[in-house]
Amino acid sequence: GLPEVPARPVAERRVSRQIHVGPVAVGGGAPVSVQSMTTTRTSDIGATLQQIAELTASGCQIVRVACPTQDDADALATIAKKSQIPVIADIHFQPKYVFAAIEAGCAAVRVNPGNIKQFDDKVREIARAAKDHGTPIRIGVNAGSLDRRLLEKYGKATPEALVESALWEASLFEEHDFRDIKISVKHNDPVVMIEAYRQLAAQCDYPLHLGVTEAGPAFQGTIKSSVAFGALLSQGIGDTIRVSLSAPPAEEVKVGIQILESLGLRQRRLEIVSCPSCGRAQVDVYKLADEVTAGLEGMEVPLRVAVMGCVVNGPGEAREADLGVASGNGKGQIFVKGEVVKTVPESKIVETLIEEAMKIAEQMEQDGAGS
Numbered sequence: 001g002l003p004e005v006p007a008r009p010v011a012e013r014r015v016s017r018q019i020h021v022g023p024v025a026v027g028g029g030a031p032v033s034v035q036s037m038t039t040t041r042t043s044d045i046g047a048t049l050q051q052i053a054e055l056t057a058s059g060c061q062i063v064r065v066a067c068p069t070q071d072d073a074d075a076l077a078t079i080a081k082k083s084q085i086p087v088i089a090d091i092h093f094q095p096k097y098v099f100a101a102i103e104a105g106c107a108a109v110r111v112n113p114g115n116i117k118q119f120d121d122k123v124r125e126i127a128r129a130a131k132d133h134g135t136p137i138r139i140g141v142n143a144g145s146l147d148r149r150l151l152e153k154y155g156k157a158t159p160e161a162l163v164e165s166a167l168w169e170a171s172l173f174e175e176h177d178f179r180d181i182k183i184s185v186k187h188n189d190p191v192v193m194i195e196a197y198r199q200l201a202a203q204c205d206y207p208l209h210l211g212v213t214e215a216g217p218a219f220q221g222t223i224k225s226s227v228a229f230g231a232l233l234s235q236g237i238g239d240t241i242r243v244s245l246s247a248p249p250a251e252e253v254k255v256g257i258q259i260l261e262s263l264g265l266r267q268r269r270l271e272i273v274s275c276p277s278c279g280r281a282q283v284d285v286y287k288l289a290d291e292v293t294a295g296l297e298g299m300e301v302p303l304r305v306a307v308m309g310c311v312v313n314g315p316g317e318a319r320e321a322d323l324g325v326a327s328g329n330g331k332g333q334i335f336v337k338g339e340v341v342k343t344v345p346e347s348k349i350v351e352t353l354i355e356e357a358m359k360i361a362e363q364m365e366q367d368g369a370g371s
């Protein structure tokens with residue numbers, strides 16, 4: 001299982017109330033969780049469950065599925081039952097699907113009550129149904145679908161507009177004494193998004209779901225989300241994260257996990273410490289780092305592996321790591337826990353590192369360090 005205790009968190013976490021999305025606690029000091037969203041038609045139960053299984057394997061802890069039609073709503077019960085991780089139904093406008101999702105046993109529902117305000121008593125009914133089933137609600141405010149009233153008031157989707165919208169949406173549930181809520185205020189511009197979450201964090205104690213919406217293709221989206229989440233998490237803001245990429249959802253999960261590990265909010269698993277290479281390098285560092293990364297993929301224990309191009313900083317870094325190589329003169333000095341255990345020809349560096357890593361991993365698992 002995933003570590004309960006953060007490795008060395010970047011900041012004290014903001015104090016927030018706690019909700020439970022299925023077995024996953026969100027807020028109230030719970031570890032920051034990573035979530036994603038399926039891209040399949042939800043009504044295609046087989047394909048959706050297949051993608052959820054892939055997401056689960058990649059480390060995803062909560063999955064959201066869209067529910068735009070009755071066929072999708074009809075599929076929710078089976079999906080919620082068979083999914084290995086809690087399922088959130090994502091619903092716009094249609095109160096009947098909200099009730100269906102709650103009845104189906106979804107772990108949470110994403111819905112903006114402002115959307116359904118015109119059916120006024122429906123908000124009360126949703127609050128009652130959600131309370132009866134212990135189903136939390138995510139209010140998800142998006143720059144792209146901001147309430148017209150607020151767009152007119154602020155001129156565009158400013159941080160203030162997003163926050164006002166979110167707090168107004170929350171108040172519609174609070175009127176019915178429902179507070180089992182988490183909130184997101186997404187924008188595609190990290191600067192606006194960061195400011196919106198800062199303001200929201202100061203004005204309520206709901207747990208927050210971080211997201212940069214429409215972040216873009218993998219490279220750009222990874223950077224936008226990393227920068228924005230880093231800025232917020234380093235101030236203790238954020239309880240669950242979703243990286244949005246125009247890429248397969250398992251990629252979002254990998255990025256999300258790396259962000260949390262980079263900030264010490266989750267214990268690292270494999271970490272490759274490789275030098276950028278320079279004119280002194282006596283080996284192809286990029287290739288070596290890629291090959292070592294590929295060879296150790298899927299390793300569950302927290303292992304720090306140093307891959308260094310020469311003997312200047314090489315031995316020093318390699319000594320600090322659990323395992324490392326410092327290259328020079330067509331050879332690699334292999335270090336384990338700071339000791340040179342062997343020197344091998346360049347062609348044997350990768351396989352030797354992988355071999356030694358497996359030994360250390362086995363030892364760590366026996367010692368229980370990987371739990």
Ligand code: SF4
Nearest residue numbers: 275277278281309310
């Ligand atoms: Fe350059 Fe050596 Fe440092 Fe790598 S370890 S960047 S090759 S000096």
